[in-house]
Amino acid sequence: MAATSPSKTAKRDEPELQLFQDPSTDRMAQMLLVMAGELHVLRDRLKCMEFVLAESGVLNATQLDQFVPSTDQAQVLQRERDAFVSHLFEVMDGRAKSTSGRGNPLVPPTPGHGA
């Protein structure tokens, strides 16, 4: 049967379907789905870890929700929160950019090609 099995490689080389009018929207939406899947798996594992810790007596069911960080711990959480939101806003306000400088200062940037 192997000799008549379909060629997986040939089919996989076909381009992915475009379902939005702009192909970049398709890719953006695919990225969102990847991130959503990643986020769900992370949340699931965290919840499972809480269950495991609770079952093993390390954590009781309400301990995490009632947890109050110490001053030092609160500062760590604050820094991480600030960095996360700042990172998001860097994209919105245009700060997110390469730190490598221009590739060639003699060639002016062209819209759509690296402006």
Next chain:
Amino acid sequence: MSHFDRSTTAFQEFIGTLRQQWANQLYPALNNEFQMAAQGQDINTPEEAGALVSELPLYHWFCFIERHYQRMKYSDPRWGLATALAQRPDAVQARLHPPSDSAVLKLDPEMPVPDYYSAVDIHQHPGNLVGADFDGLMYQASATSIHPNTRRFEAHERFATWLKTQGNFHHVLNMGCGFGKCGFPIARTFAQAQVIGIDVSAPCLRLAARAAQEEGLPNVHFVQADAAHTAYADGSFDLVTSTQLLHELPADEIHQVLRESYRLLKPGGLVVHLDFRAHAPWLRFLLEGHSVRNNEGFLPAFNRMDMVAAFAQAGFGGCSIEPFAETEGSTDPDWPYWRFPWTLFWVRKPA
């Protein structure tokens, strides 16, 4: 899915929920937008419905989710079914080792795979159902998505119940049986019958035979064979069935399967092929679009085929075509959720 690790299980559950909400939230919203846009317009063809709906932003999201929940389910490089099963050969083999009773399963390693079967990765299943040992397990893990609310093969259970209303049967052939999701309810419903499930996919048949023995069903066994060309004698069966088989076949094969159904039936025997049929232009547009988005290459031609004439050409006196409720209430006109238009095509061979 106990043979998967936690991350894969969580990811696959996420995909299942995507599919469920796509059917239960996105489709009703899209349908509402379409019906609003269609008010006062004369929509007579799928193309006219398509021209209208293509202007709606939600339509593109509807298509996108339909395509990609299935793509990710199978082909996600980390937690897709193909990756997950390829990484667990021991767990796969544990599910597939042969049944102790060799009569339960008859494989034919020399049987050629039909060209049409190799040509399309149906449902986006990589390599279709004949490429790897775990293809049956992969299909089984994927297939419950057609019943997003119950996550069990409810249509097949209801199909067996419907068959019971047609009488008792003693020799049953289930064409395109896959991993047994249709044959098992039939074997349970007709405990006195001998049920044979045939399919071209050895990985599916191995899974079916193993499951039959685990469940202790003594009256069903599985044979690797092409439904269009079986080796059984004329008049061997009083019931010939399939579910979701015909729309996977090119037109020539459908005609041949119907001729084979006629040949295999005893006089007075019943043939029932459970499949899909959309009539309204809007639903036809969505179903035929689904065929593109989910690699169902033969579905549009099947949906347009004159089945009464096809059954008549095969020797039957035409056929009855009637909607089938795969879950309670799903054929009601105000059913709000996306569903495949399950349809019975059935007739008795003249006595």
